[in-house]
Amino acid sequence: MKIYLTKPGILIEYEDRFCLETDENWDSLLNRHNLHDYLLARHTALPVCQDAAAILEKDLLPPVNSQELWASGVTYLRSKRERQEESKDSGGGDFYQRVYKAERPELFFKANLNRIVGYGGKVRIRADSTWNVPEPELTLVLNCRGEIIGYTVGNDMSSRSIEGENPLYLPQAKTYDGCAALGPCVFVTKDPFPADSIITLNISRKGVGIFTGQIAISQITRSFEDLAGFLFRECSFPHGALLMTGTGIVPESPFTLMHNDTVSISIDHIGTLINQVA
Secondary structure, three states, X not given: OEEEEEOOOEEEEEOOEEEEXXXXXXXXXXXXXXXXXXXXXXXXXXXXXXXXXHHHHHOEOOXXXXXXXXXXXXXXXXXXXXXXXXXXXXXXXXXXXXXHXXXXXXXXXXEOHHHEEOOOOEEOOOOOOOOEEOOEEEEEEEXXXXXXXXXXXXXXXXXXXXXXXOHHHHHHHHOOOOOEEEEEEEEOOOOOOOOOOEEEEEEEEOOEEEEEEEEEHHHOOOXXXXXXXXXXXXXXXXXXXXXXXXXXOOOOOOOOOOOOOEEEEEEOOOEEEEEEEO
């Protein structure tokens, strides 16, 4: 089952049938008990939405409202190696080796709504950075109780030149206007997310593909419950939260994003998130 946040309301998709929920707001919906069953009941009760295609084309919003967006680092072996490489000249490479093996994961605040774009929105690269990449990530949707209620596609835009200069610059490398994209929907399921699911990243420039990469979700080294548990240890999220789970696809140096590049991220069972670089 999928839910889409749109200007007219919340679209619920199940078995290729769309209905429009207008009596719920996003924050209260995500925090309902037994969300999957509630959505199934509402989908059965509501009439078919005949305008679903037009709404998704013109009125789709990122699937976030009052929720904070956080992110996880160094959860894939490839990510650890790339972080060590980018920071070796600053003496920070050893930190990434340590956190990769540590019980406590790396978690950091990424963005709130005003710095997030949805499907079709424009992500940004910092003017003071010389090396910029997208990071495609399966993103957990968590309710106020810290329960995983769904999954969406995330793009954790990163300024690798700033982070590599000094690991203490991570907040500047990760958090700025247009630093994240989410969407197009939230995949709601009562079952664990299939570990054999594939994340695919494609980047094109002037209509020509310049990078492609894939990785299986099974390559992540930490459980989703572990990541969510650490996030909620000493932080409360009255409206819930979203948590990016890290990336295993990292374009190698000297690749860097340029203005007007198109970034496409697909994750099995969820869909495809497409954004242009402003």
